[in-house]
Amino acid sequence: MYAQGAAEHSIEVRDLHKSFGDFDVLRGLNLNFVDNAITTVLGPSGTGKSVLLKHIVGLLEPDRGEVSVFGRDIWALSEDERYVLRRRFGVLFQDGALFGSMNVYDNVAFPLRKHTDKSEAEIRDIVMLRLSEVGLEKAAFKEPGSLSGGMRKRAGFARALVMNPDIVMFDEPDSGLDPVRTSLLNDLILQMHAEHGGTYILVTHNIPTARSVSDYVAAVWQGKLVHYGPTEEAFESEDQFVRQFLAGASAGPLGMD
Ligand SMILES: Nc1ncnc2c1ncn2[C@@H]1O[C@H](COP(=O)(O)OP(=O)(O)OP(=O)(O)O)[C@@H](O)[C@H]1O
Ligand SMILES: [Mg+2]
Known part of the structure; x- marks a missing residue:
C-alpha cells in the first residue's frame, strides 16, 4: 500500500466512524x-463512498474520528469558517444535478453570484470561458430539462470548477452516460486537471474510467480503506477484494449482501 506518511496532505481522514441508526457505514x-492528483474511490454500492465525500466537504459530522482539510479539523472550525472553507471545494454530487429552474448560464454563475462580489460583466467572462471549456457555449441559455444527460454532467462540471477550487469531488460523474460520452467526460476531467491543478476525488463504478483517469486508486469496503496506491499498483493488487472488484468478477469475498 502507498506510504501514508507523516507529510501533511490537504485532505486527511482519520479513524472516521459514521452510523445511521444501527447501521455502521x-x-x-x-x-x-x-495532493494535486486524481484519486478514484472504488467500492460496492452502499459502502459509504458518498457518505465519505459528504464528510470531506463538511456536510456530515463524524460520530468519531476527524477529517482535516488544509491542516484543520473541519469540525473544530466555527460554522462561518467551515462555510468559507467550502468555497475551496468544487463538488458534483451524485444526485445533485443542476437547479432545474435556472438556465445553464445562471447555474454556472450561481456560485460566483453567491460567494463573490464580482460584477455581472466579470461573471459573464468567467461563465462563458467555463462553458466553452466544456463545449456548452451554445447551450448557455437552455434549461437543464432540455439537455441530454452528458450535457447536464458537463454543465455540472463547469459549475463545480467556476470558483477555481483547490479540491474537486465528483460522485459518479459518468453514471447514466454511454461509453463514448464517458470517455469524452474523462478526457475533459484530465484536461481540466492538467490546466487548473487541484486535488481531485472521483467516485466511480466504471473500471475503465478508474484506469484511464486516476493517478491513485482508493478501495473502500465494509467501512474501511482496503487499498490506496498508484493506479497501476491497484490493478496488480494481490488483495482478494481489490482483485475481484477491479475484474468485476462474481467469485471472491464480495457477494450480493
Ligand atoms: N443521510 C442518511 N441517513 C440514513 N442513511 C444514510 C444516509 N446517507 C447514507 N445512508 C446510508 O449509508 C449507506 C452508504 O451510503 P452511500 O450513499 O455512501 O453509499 P455509496 O457507497 O455511495 O453507494 P453507491 O455506489 O450506490 O452510490 C447506505 O446504506 C445508505 O442508505
Ligand atoms: Mg454514492
Whole structure:
C-alpha cells in the first residue's frame, strides 16, 4: 500500500466512524489523499463512498474520528469558517444535478453570484470561458430539462470548477452516460486537471474510467480503506477484494449482501 506518511496532505481522514441508526457505514476509515492528483474511490454500492465525500466537504459530522482539510479539523472550525472553507471545494454530487429552474448560464454563475462580489460583466467572462471549456457555449441559455444527460454532467462540471477550487469531488460523474460520452467526460476531467491543478476525488463504478483517469486508486469496503496506491499498483493488487472488484468478477469475498 502507498506510504501514508507523516507529510501533511490537504485532505486527511482519520479513524472516521459514521452510523445511521444501527447501521455502521464508516468503521474507522483512514485516508490521506495525495495532493494535486486524481484519486478514484472504488467500492460496492452502499459502502459509504458518498457518505465519505459528504464528510470531506463538511456536510456530515463524524460520530468519531476527524477529517482535516488544509491542516484543520473541519469540525473544530466555527460554522462561518467551515462555510468559507467550502468555497475551496468544487463538488458534483451524485444526485445533485443542476437547479432545474435556472438556465445553464445562471447555474454556472450561481456560485460566483453567491460567494463573490464580482460584477455581472466579470461573471459573464468567467461563465462563458467555463462553458466553452466544456463545449456548452451554445447551450448557455437552455434549461437543464432540455439537455441530454452528458450535457447536464458537463454543465455540472463547469459549475463545480467556476470558483477555481483547490479540491474537486465528483460522485459518479459518468453514471447514466454511454461509453463514448464517458470517455469524452474523462478526457475533459484530465484536461481540466492538467490546466487548473487541484486535488481531485472521483467516485466511480466504471473500471475503465478508474484506469484511464486516476493517478491513485482508493478501495473502500465494509467501512474501511482496503487499498490506496498508484493506479497501476491497484490493478496488480494481490488483495482478494481489490482483485475481484477491479475484474468485476462474481467469485471472491464480495457477494450480493
Ligand atoms: N443521510 C442518511 N441517513 C440514513 N442513511 C444514510 C444516509 N446517507 C447514507 N445512508 C446510508 O449509508 C449507506 C452508504 O451510503 P452511500 O450513499 O455512501 O453509499 P455509496 O457507497 O455511495 O453507494 P453507491 O455506489 O450506490 O452510490 C447506505 O446504506 C445508505 O442508505
Ligand atoms: Mg454514492
